[in-house]
Amino acid sequence: MNFFKRDIQIDFMTHRIRAALLTAVLMVASLGFLFFRGLDLGLDFTGGTLVEVGYPQAVDLGQVRSTLEAAGYDDAIVQTFGSARDVMIRLAPNAGAGDALSNAVLDTLRADNADAELRRVEFVGPQVGEELAEKGGLALLYALGGILIYVAFRFEYRFAIGAVAAVVHDVVVTLGIFAAIGMTFDLTVLAALLAVIGYSLNDTIVVFDRVRENFVRVRKGSAPEITNLSINQMLPRTLVTSLTTLLVLLALVALGGELIRGFALTLIIGVLVGTYSSIYVASSAALGLGVSKEDLVPPPKEGEDSDELVP
Amino acid sequence: MNRYPLWKYILLVVVIASGCLYALPNVFGQDPALQITNADSGVPSPREQTRIVEILAGQDIAVRGTEPTDEHLLLRLASAQAQTRAADELEVRLGRDYTVALNLAPSTPGWLRNLGGQPMYLGLDLRGGVHFLMQVDTQAVLEQTVSRYSDEFRRLLREADIRYRDVRTGEGRLSLAFASQERLDQALDALRPEYLELEFNANNDVTPPRLEAVLTDDERTKVRNFAVEQNMTTLRNRVNELGVAEPVIQRQGLDRIVVQLPGVQDTARAKDIIGATATLEFRMVDAGNFPYRGGPDATPPPGTELFPEREGGYVLLEREIIITGDAITDAQSGIDTQTGQSEVNIRLSGAGGSIMSRVTQNRVGDHMAVVFKETELQARRVNGEVVREQVVVEEVINIARIQEQLGSRFRITGLDSGQEARDLSLLLRAGSLAAPMQIVEERTIGPSLGQENINQGLAAVVIGFALVVAFMAFYYRVFGLFANLALLANLVLIVAALSVLQATLTLPGIAGIVLTVGMAVDANVLIFERIREEIRAGSNTQKAIEAGYGKALSTIADANVTTLIAAVVLFAFGTGPIKGFAVTLSIGIVSSMFTAILGTRALANLVYGARRGARLSI
Numbered sequence: 044m045n046f047f048k049r050d051i052q053i054d055f056m057t058h059r060i061r062a063a064l065l066t067a068v069l070m071v072a073s074l075g076f077l078f079f080r081g082l083d084l085g086l087d088f089t090g091g092t093l094v095e096v097g098y099p100q101a102v103d104l105g106q107v108r109s110t111l112e113a114a115g116y117d118d119a120i121v122q123t124f125g126s127a128r129d130v131m132i133r134l135a136p137n138a139g140a141g142d143a144l145s146n147a148v149l150d151t152l153r154a155d156n157a158d159a160e161l162r163r164v165e166f167v168g169p170q171v172g173e174e175l176a177e178k179g180g181l182a183l184l185y186a187l188g189g190i191l192i193y194v195a196f197r198f199e200y201r202f203a204i205g206a207v208a209a210v211v212h213d214v215v216v217t218l219g220i221f222a223a224i225g226m227t228f229d230l231t232v233l234a235a236l237l238a239v240i241g242y243s244l245n246d247t248i249v250v251f252d253r254v255r256e257n258f259v260r261v262r263k264g265s266a267p268e269i270t271n272l273s274i275n276q277m278l279p280r281t282l283v284t285s286l287t288t289l290l291v292l293l294a295l296v297a298l299g300g301e302l303i304r305g306f307a308l309t310l311i312i313g314v315l316v317g318t319y320s321s322i323y324v325a326s327s328a329a330l331g332l333g334v335s336k337e338d339l340v341p342p343p344k345e346g347e348d349s350d351e352l353v354p
Numbered sequence: 355m356n357r358y359p360l361w362k363y364i365l366l367v368v369v370i371a372s373g374c375l376y377a378l379p380n381v382f383g384q385d386p387a388l389q390i391t392n393a394d395s396g397v398p399s400p401r402e403q404t405r406i407v408e409i410l411a412g413q414d415i416a417v418r419g420t421e422p423t424d425e426h427l428l429l430r431l432a433s434a435q436a437q438t439r440a441a442d443e444l445e446v447r448l449g450r451d452y453t454v455a456l457n458l459a460p461s462t463p464g465w466l467r468n469l470g471g472q473p474m475y476l477g478l479d480l481r482g483g484v485h486f487l488m489q490v491d492t493q494a495v496l497e498q499t500v501s502r503y504s505d506e507f508r509r510l511l512r513e514a515d516i517r518y519r520d521v522r523t524g525e526g527r528l529s530l531a532f533a534s535q536e537r538l539d540q541a542l543d544a545l546r547p548e549y550l551e552l553e554f555n556a557n558n559d560v561t562p563p564r565l566e567a568v569l570t571d572d573e574r575t576k577v578r579n580f581a582v583e584q585n586m587t588t589l590r591n592r593v594n595e596l597g598v599a600e601p602v603i604q605r606q607g608l609d610r611i612v613v614q615l616p617g618v619q620d621t622a623r624a625k626d627i628i629g630a631t632a633t634l635e636f637r638m639v640d641a642g643n644f645p646y647r648g649g650p651d652a653t654p655p656p657g658t659e660l661f662p663e664r665e666g667g668y669v670l671l672e673r674e675i676i677i678t679g680d681a682i683t684d685a686q687s688g689i690d691t692q693t694g695q696s697e698v699n700i701r702l703s704g705a706g707g708s709i710m711s712r713v714t715q716n717r718v719g720d721h722m723a724v725v726f727k728e729t730e731l732q733a734r735r736v737n738g739e740v741v742r743e744q745v746v747v748e749e750v751i752n753i754a755r756i757q758e759q760l761g762s763r764f765r766i767t768g769l770d771s772g773q774e775a776r777d778l779s780l781l782l783r784a785g786s787l788a789a790p791m792q793i794v795e796e797r798t799i800g801p802s803l804g805q806e807n808i809n810q811g812l813a814a815v816v817i818g819f820a821l822v823v824a825f826m827a828f829y830y831r832v833f834g835l836f837a838n839l840a841l842l843a844n845l846v847l848i849v850a851a852l853s854v855l856q857a858t859l860t861l862p863g864i865a866g867i868v869l870t871v872g873m874a875v876d877a878n879v880l881i882f883e884r885i886r887e888e889i890r891a892g893s894n895t896q897k898a899i900e901a902g903y904g905k906a907l908s909t910i911a912d913a914n915v916t917t918l919i920a921a922v923v924l925f926a927f928g929t930g931p932i933k934g935f936a937v938t939l940s941i942g943i944v945s946s947m948f949t950a951i952l953g954t955r956a957l958a959n960l961v962y963g964a965r966r967g968a969r970l971s972i
């Protein structure tokens with residue numbers, strides 16, 4: 044089984060100036076959305092209100108959840124607390140606060156089960172405080188530094204800059220899309236974002252690897268031509284891998300329920316953005332910085348014989 | 355010819371078989387349990403064990419099983435409710451020599467446990483865990499803050515040459531008496547511009563006239579908030595030192611902190627460490643009264659205080675504290691090579707070190723004492739209700755003659771056991787609490803994600819996985835089947851590795867697994883596309899397999915090593931969920947390289963390796 048014709052010849056690199064413009068527009072728009080609209084942070088980051096409710100008999104949590112959801116408390120987290128008769132509910136700050144909120148919640152629950160009894164109402168702080176967020180951001184910076192050094196060492200520093208630029212691009216654009224469509228950003232989405240970085244990095248290195256190989260193997264052709272050839276050669280692989288990953292993610296979006304949806308959507312956005320960036324950010328940046336054959340080809344030895352291919 | 359040496363096949367079989375074995379414990383569930391430790395012996399004696407079972411039988415609480423280990427006794431119970439009731443009852447009846455902690459014990463069969471097989475922990479979001487509510491005593495911090503001002507006031511007034519009669523502190527206020535109103539006004543002029551965070555109030559109606567100072571409301575809030583934040587940081591450090599992955603530590607209300615731990619192995623120790631208030635104070639021994647000959651009820655001379663010694667007896671110490679645990683920057687437990695006793699090696703901060711050397715400079719030959727200070731919570735039953743009250747335990751654990759001027763490094767001895775030395779050094783390392791706090795509530799807590807959601811999510815993962823398997827078999831035929839087998843082995847290995855490492859699996863962790871599954875497939879896609887390229891370029895069967903694997907290897911290695919570097923850095927510098935994600939990702943990368951490269955190659959060699967002219971089904 045094969046979806047592809049023998050030789051795919053799509054001229055990716057002639058469009059790279061136009062693509063660079065598109066990238067710039069995407070970045071500016073994303074940063075704009077992030078600064079002016081901001082992310083809709085989830086309970087993990089903002090804290091909220093905790094309501095503890097007691098029942099005389101064990102209560103079905105699914106029922107409590109759907110009752111709350113029907114009343115408009117979408118992001119409520121419902122857990123048993125000590126026994127199956129005590130329920131802890133955490134609500135996001137946008138649900139309201141204070142007595143008004145607890146009374147409204149209690150009324151909602153009583154409408155469904157008259158025995159519900161309010162035990163306590165309290166404010167809860169964020170799970171991820173400023174300190175943790177700061178440390179997380181630093182960790183990400185260090186990780187980028189590590190990638191930069193390794194890729195510079197294994198390939199060339201211009202490739203390293205391209206790879207890191209692609210990662211930064213993916214994070215900013217994915218977050219920008221989140222801000223634009225107003226989806227809740229919580230810890231699960233953060234994990235998905237880290238996964239996107241991993242995926243996009245993988246994609247970028249795979250393309251770079253072929254570029255490096257072709258720089259050595261293919262004698263004729265300019266750097267953009269060889270880059271183009273490499274991207275075309277890797278196209279079947281790129282599409283198959285994206286397809287299998289998207290298969291899993293689409294199943295998650297369609298069947299995984301509310302909680303996994305945010306996670307899966309982030310990854311879907313990330314896979315698309317990441318595939319784009321490995322071609323038009325990573326490779327374009329490396330070319331734009333003037334990477335050439337000489338940077339990767341070891342000086343030829345006398346009498347050495349090697350395969351010769353024409354693009 | 356493509357043949358693998360026998361040892362590679364054996365390696366594969368052994369790794370995958372042990373993977374299956376260590377993944378197996380996850381099939382079994384968990385029981386609600388209680389973990390009981392005795393402060394001295396660890397595990398309660400057989401007689402005490404019988405007593406514990408009898409106490410519970412008297413309350414109609416059925417015990418499913420008792421399992422004594424070296425460190426503790428584990429009681430398995432039928433339900434979470436029975437667990438809470440049993441915990442309350444035992445805490446009251448057993449007294450302060452015991453720690454009773456809630457736990458979830460895996461119901462892995464004995465033979466598997468003997469082989470070291472344990473299930474991986476599911477995180478707070480998937481399984482729930484143990485929930486502690488800590489009450490921070492913010493009033494104590496306010497008192498502390500005010501009494502700090504009293505020292506500063508004294509010094510400032512002395513320097514400004516303004517005489518005062520006395521300084522009193524209490525109930526959050528500071529009160530200075532002056533001989534005359536003029537002196538009071540002078541003092542007020544000197545103090546007010548220096549302390550904008552204080553509200554001054556001159557009371558001239560009393561004799562002698564008094565100047566009173568209280569913290570402004572803003573400042574009180576600031577001090578309270580700072581204390582709660584500082585305690586949260588300390589708690590976080592303590593929990594990290596315990597090695598518990600993915601805890602939740604958050605503020606609740608004004609002055610309480612929630613600590614939630616997912617399936618911790620040793621909840622009794624966790625509870626001791628979280629609730630511990632232990633700190634150290636270094637004080638000089640009163641030279642005129644050493645050794646102390648008076649009784650415990652005698653009035654100590656002015657400027658001194660009487661303390662009990664751990665070994666028995668009493669000692670008179672000077673009131674002034676040289677330094678407290680705050681000044682300690684590092685503490686490591688160790689063993690004294692000469693006496694074989696446990697000790698804690700201490701390093702002080704620069705400021706602490708210079709205070710220490712200044713004080714000890716002129717006191718060579720005198721004695722210094724280390725006071726161990728701890729607030730313990732004791733449960734009693736009053737009118738049928740369980741009441742917990744705090745008792746401050748202060749004892750001198752060590753008195754040593756100062757041989758020479760001390761600096762920023764020294765050690766303390768006199769600890770009961772290696773465990774105590776380790777716990778003390780952990781607490782000192784984690785930083786001190788800005789305010790005393792106690793556990794006021796302990797419960798088990800259900801998963802924050804609904805069971806329905808978890809089931810839905812798992813079903814979706816399974817279906818997504820099935821789609822990938824179907825696609826691979828359809829698109830790459832026989833080689834697709836190889837990839838699918840490798841994928842299955844990969845999942846088993848990831849689960850086994852997480853179980854052996856006792857990692858905590860959360861939803862973000864599952865994200866890591868999904869990504870690695872995607873990347874594992876990618877490795878095979880790279881190899882198979884390469885083989886197709888080789889075949890198109892005219893290579894024969896064997897050469898195509900050889901070249902496909904050989905050339906794809908460097909690509910896969912580079913891509914995976916780059917991601918692995920990112921994962922390792924995220925693990926080293928990240929916290930909480932980021933760390934959890936990094937662990938699953940790293941394990942996934944290593945195991946997917948193993949299965950997707952070595953595993954599928956072994957299968958390809960077995961099926962096609964010996965057939966020279968065979969057409970590859972790819």
